[in-house]
Amino acid sequence: MRTAVLREPGRLDIEDRPRPDPAPDEVLVAVGEVGICGSDLHYYEHGRIGDYVVENPLVLGHESAGEVVAVGERVTDLEPGDRVALEPGVPCRRCAHCKRGEYNLCPDVTFMATPPDDGAFAEYVAWPADFAYRLPDSVSTREGALCEPLSVGIHVARRAEVGVGDSVLITGAGPIGLLAMEAVRSAGATDIFVSDVVDAKLRRAEERGADATIDPTEEDLGAAVADATGGEGVDVAIEASGAKSAIAGSLDAVRRGGTVVFVGLGDEAEVPLDVLDIVDNELDVRGSFRYRNTYPAAIELLADGAVDAAGIVDFEADLEDTDDAFQRAMDPETVKGMVRIGK
Numbered sequence: 001m002r003t004a005v006l007r008e009p010g011r012l013d014i015e016d017r018p019r020p021d022p023a024p025d026e027v028l029v030a031v032g033e034v035g036i037c038g039s040d041l042h043y044y045e046h047g048r049i050g051d052y053v054v055e056n057p058l059v060l061g062h063e064s065a066g067e068v069v070a071v072g073e074r075v076t077d078l079e080p081g082d083r084v085a086l087e088p089g090v091p092c093r094r095c096a097h098c099k100r101g102e103y104n105l106c107p108d109v110t111f112m113a114t115p116p117d118d119g120a121f122a123e124y125v126a127w128p129a130d131f132a133y134r135l136p137d138s139v140s141t142r143e144g145a146l147c148e149p150l151s152v153g154i155h156v157a158r159r160a161e162v163g164v165g166d167s168v169l170i171t172g173a174g175p176i177g178l179l180a181m182e183a184v185r186s187a188g189a190t191d192i193f194v195s196d197v198v199d200a201k202l203r204r205a206e207e208r209g210a211d212a213t214i215d216p217t218e219e220d221l222g223a224a225v226a227d228a229t230g231g232e233g234v235d236v237a238i239e240a241s242g243a244k245s246a247i248a249g250s251l252d253a254v255r256r257g258g259t260v261v262f263v264g265l266g267d268e269a270e271v272p273l274d275v276l277d278i279v280d281n282e283l284d285v286r287g288s289f290r291y292r293n294t295y296p297a298a299i300e301l302l303a304d305g306a307v308d309a310a311g312i313v314d315f316e317a318d319l320e321d322t323d324d325a326f327q328r329a330m331d332p333e334t335v336k337g338m339v340r341i342g343k
């Protein structure tokens with residue numbers, strides 16, 4: 001089968017590899033579409049993310065969906081012909097976190113395209129059947145692949161406990177910020193503000209229904225949000241850029257008693273926080289890491305037409321052109337590129 005393999009930073013080669021066989025609990029999936037994520041781009045550019053270093057050739061891609069072509073002998077609920085979205089992180093199922101149900105925190109997770117585990121820029125992937133979710137006819141294979149970043153958005157909306165009528169600020173209008181916007185809207189948020197430093201991203205957020213957009217290089221984020229909320233601040237701020245200034249700005253923009261959730265992963269891990277401000281204003285400050293139990297909700301939301309995930313896509317490319325597609329995806333105005341492999 002053909003695969004796109006990262007052998008050294010800045011170079012993806014198309015290579016033949018043996019087609020995997022499904023284990024007894026696995027399905028063999030003919031991959032249809034795969035999204036290019038910021039973390040794929042980071043491995044492509046730098047060959048590492050923090051302690052995860054690409055030491056051996058690595059197949060990138062973890063936002064994937066496709067068609068089941070074979071099932072292992074113990075798989076009873078999927079069959080060849082089913083289209084499925086693949087949840088890329090498979091936890092150990094045994095540790096304390098897994099037992100508590102917070103399997104996204106499992107330290108022994110196998111996560112596609114995270115060294116040393118290969119991802120989905122390949123014609124076939126063998127994957128545990130319970131992490132493959134059947135797609136109804138009303139959900140396209142592309143939308144199935146986008147269940148992954150949508151899941152990040154759903155988890156952050158859940159972590160923020162967004163409620164009906166809430167006002168929400170989202171800093172960063174990349175795929176995560178834009179899909180968090182879809183998730184918080186479907187959770188009942190009515191006033192959604194989005195900030196970004198790239199004009200095209202702000203326009204994109206407006207087209208997709210943001211009530212107001214803010215460029216923090218042109219106006220003070222906290223002041224702009226205060227103006228728009230009668231001086232009070234938003235109920236919830238979701239930080240989805242990783243930028244140091246947005247981290248501080250999201251704390252300024254939230255109302256007393258409000259909630260700030262950090263989902264962005266910046267290059268700088270240490271950022272000064274005014275703890276007295278957090279205490280005095282009784283803020284809930286939380287992190288949000290990947291997701292758990294979100295795929296069924298993502299698929300339901302897509303099937304109901306409650307969220308638009310495919311609308312974030314700027315372009316698609318064939319597997320052979322994955323390297324070019326990565327170059328295009330690095331343009332700051334691009335939100336999402338997809339690689340089409342099969343049906």
Ligand SMILES: NC(=O)c1ccc[n+]([C@@H]2O[C@H](COP(=O)([O-])OP(=O)(O)OC[C@H]3O[C@@H](n4cnc5c(N)ncnc54)[C@H](O)[C@@H]3O)[C@@H](O)[C@H]2O)c1
Nearest residue numbers: 038172174175176195196241242243246263264265289290
């Ligand atoms: N916690 C998790 O589980 C998780 C999962 C996926 C991605 N992430 C992280 O979430 C962040 C968003 O992911 P993405 O794929 O959308 O990334 P992205 O790089 O495509 O989007 C980030 C956006 O933030 C904007 N930005 C930069 N500086 C800003 C500022 N000061 N204020 C407002 N916006 C600013 C950029 O212009 C860009 O549009 C990244 O840091 C990523 O690493 C975290």
Ligand SMILES: C[C@@H](O)[C@H](N)C(=O)O
Nearest residue numbers: 037039148149152290
């Ligand atoms: C969750 C996923 O989208 C993210 N890029 C990660 O590797 O953690």
